[in-house]
Amino acid sequence: MEFRINHPVLYIMVAVLIAVVLAQSVYFLVRAYRRALEIGMDKARLKKTITSAVLFTIAPAISILVGVVALSKSLGLPLPWLRLSVIGSLSYETIAASTTINELKLGIGEAINSASAFVTVAWVMTLGIIMGLVLTPLLTKKIQGGMKKLEKMDKRWSEIFSNAMFLGMISAFLGYVFWDFSSVFSGKISALIPVLVMLSSAVLMLICGLFAKVFKQRWITDYALPISLVGGMAMAIPITNWLG
Amino acid sequence: MKKKLTYLESVHRDGKIWGFSLLALILAFPLVLSIIFNAVPEWKAFSRAVIAVLPMYWAVGIIETFTYIPMLGAGGAYLSFVTGNISNLKLPCALDAMQKANVKANSEEGEIISTISIAVSSIVTTLIVALGVILMMVTNLGAVLESEVLQPAFDQLLPALFGGLAVVFVSQNIKLAIAPMLLMLSLFIFTPLTSGEVGIMAPVGVIFTLIIARILYKKGKI
Numbered sequence: 001m002e003f004r005i006n007h008p009v010l011y012i013m014v015a016v017l018i019a020v021v022l023a024q025s026v027y028f029l030v031r032a033y034r035r036a037l038e039i040g041m042d043k044a045r046l047k048k049t050i051t052s053a054v055l056f057t058i059a060p061a062i063s064i065l066v067g068v069v070a071l072s073k074s075l076g077l078p079l080p081w082l083r084l085s086v087i088g089s090l091s092y093e094t095i096a097a098s099t100t101i102n103e104l105k106l107g108i109g110e111a112i113n114s115a116s117a118f119v120t121v122a123w124v125m126t127l128g129i130i131m132g133l134v135l136t137p138l139l140t141k142k143i144q145g146g147m148k149k150l151e152k153m154d155k156r157w158s159e160i161f162s163n164a165m166f167l168g169m170i171s172a173f174l175g176y177v178f179w180d181f182s183s184v185f186s187g188k189i190s191a192l193i194p195v196l197v198m199l200s201s202a203v204l205m206l207i208c209g210l211f212a213k214v215f216k217q218r219w220i221t222d223y224a225l226p227i228s229l230v231g232g233m234a235m236a237i238p239i240t241n242w243l244g
Numbered sequence: 245m246k247k248k249l250t251y252l253e254s255v256h257r258d259g260k261i262w263g264f265s266l267l268a269l270i271l272a273f274p275l276v277l278s279i280i281f282n283a284v285p286e287w288k289a290f291s292r293a294v295i296a297v298l299p300m301y302w303a304v305g306i307i308e309t310f311t312y313i314p315m316l317g318a319g320g321a322y323l324s325f326v327t328g329n330i331s332n333l334k335l336p337c338a339l340d341a342m343q344k345a346n347v348k349a350n351s352e353e354g355e356i357i358s359t360i361s362i363a364v365s366s367i368v369t370t371l372i373v374a375l376g377v378i379l380m381m382v383t384n385l386g387a388v389l390e391s392e393v394l395q396p397a398f399d400q401l402l403p404a405l406f407g408g409l410a411v412v413f414v415s416q417n418i419k420l421a422i423a424p425m426l427l428m429l430s431l432f433i434f435t436p437l438t439s440g441e442v443g444i445m446a447p448v449g450v451i452f453t454l455i456i457a458r459i460l461y462k463k464g465k466i
Contacts, residue, residue, distance in 0.1 A: 003281045013276065015374075017269055021326055022370050024262045028319050029363035031258070035251045036356045049341045049357055053364040056340065060333045060405070061372035062389070063398040068373065069386045081377045085370055086270060087328035091440060092301065099296050103289035115283035122274040123285050124293045129328070131305025133270065136313070136325040137263030141256045143313045147350045160420070160457050160466060162349060165315050166339055166413055167421050168453030169331065169446045173406040175428025176442040182433055193396075194403040201407030209411075225340045225408055232404025233397040240396035 003115035005076025014082040021086055048222045055226035059233055064090065071097060073109050079122060087129045100124045174198070189243050196239050201232030252318060252355065259322030266326050307447040315339070317349040319359030327366040331446060332402060336409050337365045343412060402442075419466050424453040 001009065036046055067090035071080035075097060083093045098108055100121045112118050151158040177198045180191035208224035211217055220227075249257065278284060312330055313321045316338060324334040338349075341361035347354035379385040388394075414421040428449055431437055437445065460466045 001280050001282075003283070009280060010277075013273065017273060018370060018374065020269060021266065022367060024266065024326060025323055025363045025366040025370070027258070027262070028255075028323055028359055029367070031255070032319055032356045032359035032363065036353075036360070039352065039356075041353060041356065045345055046357075046360065049345060049360050050364050052344070053337050053341060053361040054368050056337050057333065057365040057368040058372065060329065060401060061369040062376075063401045064329065064369060065373050065376040066389045066398045068377065069380070069389050072380075072386070077377055077380060081373065082273070085327070085373050086266075087326060089329050089332065091443070095440075096293075096297050096301070100289065100293040103292045103296075104286060105289075115277075115281035116286050117289075119274060119278050119281070119283050120285040120290045120293070122277055123290060124297065126270060126274050127294065128297055128301040129305070130267070130271070131302045132309055132325040133263065133267045135306065135309040136321055137260040137267075139309060140259060140313055140318055140321045143310065144252075144256075144318050144350070147314050151350055157461055158350070159348065160461055161454065162315065163413075163417050164420060164453040164457035165311065165450050167417055168424050168450035169311070169315075169335070170406060170410050170413055170449075171421070171424035171428040171453065172442055172446040172449035173331075173402060174410055174425055175432035175437075175445065175449075176439055177403045177406065177432075178429055179432045179437060179439045179442075194400060197400040198403035198407035198410075201404045202411045205408035205411040222344055225336070225412075228408030228411075229401075229405050232407055233400060236396045236400035236404065237393065240400075244396070 003113075003118065005112055005118065006078065010076070010078035014078040017082060018085050052222050052226065055223060056229065059226075059230050067093070070094070074101060074106075074112055075118075075121065076111070079118075079125075083125050083129075087133060088125070092128060093125060096125045096128045097121055190240075193236070193240055193243050196243075197232050197236045200235040200239070201228040204228040204231040251352065255318045255322070255355070255359075259318060263322055263326070304443055307444075311447045311450045315349060316362070317355040317358035319355060320349075320362040323359070323362050323366055327369065329369070331443070332405065333369070334362050334365055336405060337361050340409070340412070420453065420457055420460065423456045424449050427452060 033046065064084050068077065068080045068084050071093060080093070084090065101108055104117050104120060106112060106117060112121065147158070150161060177194045181195065183191045205224055205228040208220050208227055212221045308330070312324065312335060315335060316324050320338050324330045338358040338361050341357050342349060342354050345357045347357055349355065349358055376385060428445065431445070457466070
């Protein structure tokens with residue numbers, strides 16, 4: 001078959017694979033929902049969990065789509081569609097693809113026209129993300145068992161343990177927001193953009209919290225995270241125009 | 245007689261079956277590409293690229309498995325490691341959902357809430373991306389998404405996400421949060437760490453915070 005980066009066969013293959021991945025999510029969703037009803041969990045709570053997850057996901061999902069657009073220039077649509085729908089994250093995939101394209105001595109942003117170059121990129125991208133996929137089925141049960149044991153030994157410590165994990169991760173991302181901060185002192189004020197965006201999002205979260213308390217509107221806390229996320233992203237536009 | 249599995253046991257069983265089947269399918273993809281287009285990889289470029297990217301990806305992959313699985317719960321972990329975008333989407337989504345429902349990842353309720361939120365998030369992501377790809381084939385959606393007006397919003401996704409999230413989690417654990425926040429701020433501000441390194445710094449932050457938590461706990465401060 002003659003190769004093209006947007007060959008219909010590629011679309012079909014990718015669509016089939018993504019459909020299977022989608023089926024897995026649906027399967028686990030149905031199982032968890034049924035079990036929730038079985039053990040008498042509050043239906044309203046489940047509904048809120050679902051709506052909040054939907055709202056929260058829209059903006060990041062669109063930004064993943066932007067990643068597909070960026071990679072599609074050299075790789076066509078189907079491969080980035082697959083790579084970013086299954087495991088991939090934009091930063092990893094971009095590095096894997098551009099490193100390989102460099103080694104192939106092709107120009108970045110130039111459409112790949114040879115099948116063997118395309119297969120090379122596909123293999124490197126696939127092998128790069130395979131580790132979590134191999135380890136998760138092997139280790140999840142053991143790791144969860146370890147957490148359970150910890151809880152049995154010392155319940156209070158096991159709670160602190162999980163909080164410490166979240167906080168450790170969140171601190172790393174807070175630090176990341178300041179990664180270019182030192183260049184502010186040499187006059188590059190655009191390095192303040194992520195800092196101000198983060199503050200806007202934090203302020204929005206605080207406002208939601210206050211609103212919930214003062215006006216007794218508990219419902220808003222369920223949407224506080226999507227509100228601060230989308231609000232922060234929207235604020236990024238004027239902030240970037242101002243400082244960028 | 246067949247022993248009846250508990251919910252959690254059946255999640256592990258199904259997670260393994262789905263996980264290994266998907267692993268096989270994902271590996272089959274480049275293989276089938278080679279067969280239908282009758283092409284082999286360019287081995288020289290392949291091996292050089294593999295040497296350049298794999299050691300780091302695999303190391304990060306191993307560390308991520310150990311740091312994220314305890315936070316995600318079982319069902320959440322089986323789904324997240326297939327659908328990806330864990331730190332920037334699935335994990336914040338699950339953490340937020342569990343916090344609202346006032347449940348912990350290692351209880352059955354927490355397991356269920358985490359699985360539901362991650363499954364919904366995965367389904368919505370997959371559908372939006374698929375819809376976007378279809379629209380891009382027939383319209384100029386690609387150009388709209390890349391427009392200069394919208395670009396800053398997508399560039400600032402992570403700061404916009406973690407600002408709100410930090411308020412929720414830091415305010416509840418101020419004592420425990422101070423040391424890791426100071427460490428990460430100084431590391432990112434005063435060393436040549438760039439934005440690309442946040443994937444590696446997240447596990448570093450987790451381990452550091454666990455150590456601090458242990459010390460504070462032993463001293464009876466938290």
